[in-house]
Ligand SMILES: NC(=O)C1=CN([C@@H]2O[C@H](COP(=O)(O)OP(=O)(O)OC[C@H]3O[C@@H](n4cnc5c(N)ncnc54)[C@H](O)[C@@H]3O)[C@@H](O)[C@H]2O)[C@@H](O)CC1
C-alpha cells in the first residue's frame with residue numbers, strides 16, 4: 001500500500017521528530033538523499049553542470065545542501081537565488097563547497113539553459129497559492145530547458161495536499177520527496193508533473209498519522225481479488241445482474257456484460273429490450289439473457305450485485321428499471337445514464353444496501369452542481385464531498401481515478417493510460433466492478449481493485465497504441481494473470 005499525507009500532516013510529524021533530534025539533522029538527511037538521486041540521474045557527477053532554483057524557505061535549504069554535496073564531488077553547481085531571503089546555513093555550506101550564485105535575472109536564465117540537471121528547490125510544503133514571480137518565470141524556464149528537472153519534495157506550483165495546479169508548475173522528471181509521499185504526488189494534475197517519485201527516509205514513519213490517501217499496489221489487489229476454490233460453483237462465485245443498453249445504445253450492454261464476465265463473475269444475467277438483448281446474445285453466449293417487454297425485474301432471477309446505467313437512456317423505462325434495481329437488497333453500481341437519473345431524483349439513492357457510483361467529472365458535475373473543470377482540478381475534494389453528501393461510495397473516473405467513501409482514506413489509482421480516454425471503456429469498468437461486488441468485495445475494495453485492473457488491462461490492450469473498449473475487456477484476464485503471477 002502506498003500512503004500519502006497532506007502538508008499539515010507532514011509538518012506535524014516533522015515537528016515531533018525534530019524535537020528529538022539535533023537541529024538540522026532532518027535537512028541533512030533530506031539533502032543527502034536528494035544529492036544521491038541527482039548523482040544517479042547525472043551518471044557522471046564530476047564536471048557536470050547543475051543549476052539549483054532556490055526559494056526562500058527550507059525547500060531551498062534542501063537544494064543548497066544537496067548542491068554543496070554535488071559540488072564537493074566535482075560538479076559545477078550554480079544557485080539561482082529567487083527568494084527575498086535565502087536559507088543562511090545552506091548558502092554558507094554551498095559557497096564553502098565551491099558553489100556559485102546567479103541572480104534571478106538574465107544570468108539565472110542562462111544558468112538554467114546551460115544546465116545538465118536542474119534542481120527545483122523553489123517551494124515545497126510551505127507553498128501557498130499560485131507561484132509568484134520570479135518563481136513562475138523560473139518554473140517555465142526550467143520546463144523549456146533541455147535538461148531534466150529534479151523536484152525537491154514536490155514540483156513547485158503543485159499543491160502538496162491536493163495535486164492542484166494554479167498557474168505555472170515545474171514539470172519534473174523525478175521528484176525526491178522527504179519523509180513520506182505527499183497527496184499531491186499521487187493525484188493529477190500533480191501526479192503527472194511529478195515524474196518518478198523517490199521517497200527519502202528521514203525517520204518520519206513513527207510520527208505519521210493515518211494516511212490522507214492510499215494507492216493500492218499490485219500485491220494489494222492480488223490479495224483482495226476473490227479466487228474460486230474447490231467448493232466453488234457459479235452461484236457461490238457471485239452472479240452479476242446488468243441493466244444497461246437500450247435500442248439506441250446496444251454496445252454499452254455488450255461492454256458491461258463483457259467486463260463482468262471477464263473479471264470473474266460466476267454468472268452474468270442481462271435484462272433489457274430486444275436490440276441489446278440480440279447483441280448480448282450474439283457476443284456473449286455465456287450470459288443468461290431476459291428480453292423485457294416492459295420495465296420490470298420480475299422473473300430475471302437472483303443476483304448478488306447489480307450494475308445499472310450504461311447506455312440505458314434517461315426516459316421512463318430507464319427510470320423504472322433504475323428504481324427497481326435500487327429497491328433490491330444487494331449492492332448496486334450506478335453509472336452513466338443511471339447517474340443522470342439520480343441527479344434528477346436523489347431520493348432514489350435512499351436505500352440500506354451499499355451503492356457505488358462511478359461518474360466521470362461531467363457526471364459528478366450533474367450530481368453535485370460543481371463545475372466540471374473545478375472537479376478535474378481538485379478531484380479528491382469533490383469525490384470526498386460527494387461521498388459524504390450522498391452517503392455512497394464514489395469512484396471518480398479520469399486520468400487519476402479516485403475512490404472515496406466516508407471515513408476512509410481516499411484510494412487513488414494511476415495504473416491507467418490516456419489511451420483509455422475512448423468511448424465505452426467506462427462501460428467495461430462498470431462490469432468489472434460489478435463482478436467484484438458480486439463476488440463479495442465491498443464497494444471501496446471493488447471500486448479500487450476494478451480501477452486498478454481496468455487501468456492495467458488498458459495498458460496491456462494499448463501497449464502504446466490506440467485501444468478500443470472491447471479490447472480492454474478482453475485484456476482483463478491477462479491483467480489478473482499478471483497480478484496474481486507476480487504475487488505468487
Ligand atoms: N521542516 C523540516 O525539518 C524539513 C523540511 N524539509 C524541506 O522544507 C520544505 C518546507 O520548508 P518551508 O516550510 O520553509 O516552506 P517552503 O520552502 O516550501 O516555502 C516557504 C517559502 O516560500 C514562499 N512562498 C510560499 N508560497 C509561495 C508562492 N506561491 N510563490 C512564491 N513564494 C512562495 C514563502 O514566502 C516562504 O518563504 C519541505 O518541502 C522540504 O523540502 C526537508 O528538509 C525535511 C525536513
Ligand SMILES: Nc1ncnc2c1ncn2[C@@H]1O[C@H](COP(=O)(O)OP(=O)(O)O)[C@@H](O)[C@H]1O
Pocket residue numbers: 336360397398399400401416417418419420421422423424425426427428429454
Ligand atoms: N487521461 C486518462 N488517463 C487514464 N485513464 C483515463 C483518462 N481519461 C479517461 N480514462 C479512463 O477511461 C474510462 C472512461 O470512462 P467513461 O468516461 O465512463 O467513458 P464511456 O462512458 O465512454 O465508457 C475511465 O475508466 C477513465 O478513468
Ligand SMILES: [K+]
Pocket residue numbers: 059120121122123124151152153154155156
Ligand atoms: K520544489
